Amino acid sequence: MSVFLVGAGPGDPGLITVRGLELVRRCDTLVHDRLVAPELVAEAPPHAVVIGRERIGQEEIDRLIVNHGLAGRTVVRLKGGDPFVFGRGGEEALALAAAGVPFEVVPGVSSIAAVPGAAGIPVTHRGLASQVTIVAGHDPSAIDFPTLARTRGTLVFFMGLERLPEIAAGLIAHGKPAGTPAAAISSGSTAHQREAVAPLGELPHAAAGLEAPALVVVGEVVRVRAMLAEAARRAA
């Protein structure tokens, strides 16, 4: 094996996998996303070449990991969340396969459930939701609102904060009740986490002060957050 596509988890450096951290600690080349925790980047050995990808396009990333892999180096490509959930891991895997470079995918804790969970919201909950749909929110014109509005269970939008007004309006226009519980969670699982919780129709206003990266959750499961707070208050 020479190239490892590793998920770093949702933000908290303690949420990388044991295997992922072992690989970071013995790599020769580390290519990491901007949102990966600096504590994890600091775990690379002193001799390692460390490359942040702020100014590098996807094609150059592909070329970089292929070339360092062909040179026999142990390469860790460290990505936020999971490599195969909006992580372009499939594209990098195809580039490596086409170049004959052996590789392995090491999954990570995706934000899908970890970020709502860090705000007290389980994406599934008995009696409330047994289905979850994850949607890329950065381009609302590409979203199938008529079907999504009638889809059962929990909706989770990645990269949807900037376009939240259009997302909420699109869902409501196609029949999703404006009163559906909803939340936006910014920098989930980190010390900078902030949340806005409001009915879907009011969420764009309530979340106006939040910053990306953020995740938007729509569905009855959002009520569990208040149920937990209420249970704790009564017990106190």
Add this chain to the structure above:
Amino acid sequence: MSVFLVGAGPGDPGLITVRGLELVRRCDTLVHDRLVAPELVAEAPPHAVVIGRERIGQEEIDRLIVNHGLAGRTVVRLKGGDPFVFGRGGEEALALAAAGVPFEVVPGVSSIAAVPGAAGIPVTHRGLASQVTIVAGHDPSAIDFPTLARTRGTLVFFMGLERLPEIAAGLIAHGKPAGTPAAAISSGSTAHQREAVAPLGELPHAAAGLEAPALVVVGEVVRVRAMLAEAARRAA
């Protein structure tokens, strides 16, 4: 903090988080699911009370973690995958909150993306899918096939192997093409992993020899598995 609801990941013991393993190593009580890797259970300290939950119902689990928590013990409730993805973590959290027991949820690598990934299938892929729907498959009568059949992107069924004939028939009857690429993956990420890959209409037959736990993936992303194999073959 006294009770930790910890995700153990999809099966491979190296896929627990760094924080999750730290907690297992210093707990006083470990309550673990049947499917959690024995290597992780073995990490509990010698003094710890270790309780497998084969013969224990959910109510007794709730009572157990509440009582050990109230007694001031450090309790780890170790669950397969992620506590908040079909893990009943929300119910356990509510029981703890109602009893005034401090708790923390430590997310895990869910099977959602890790199990398809272990079979070479990214659940999202540029040009193929930017949406993923996760469905509980154990009770097909509770599945909304008319909406699911028209839902874009990737469909992932948990606990769907035994009811695969009804799931495939339900999707196809409501318009999902029988030729849609599909796969079933059994014991994903472990040494016992097995896969069946076939068009949706033929998958029930192709997957007949597989055993639970298994996950079913339906969608164009399944083609990436063959694309990776073909790229590697050409490069060889």
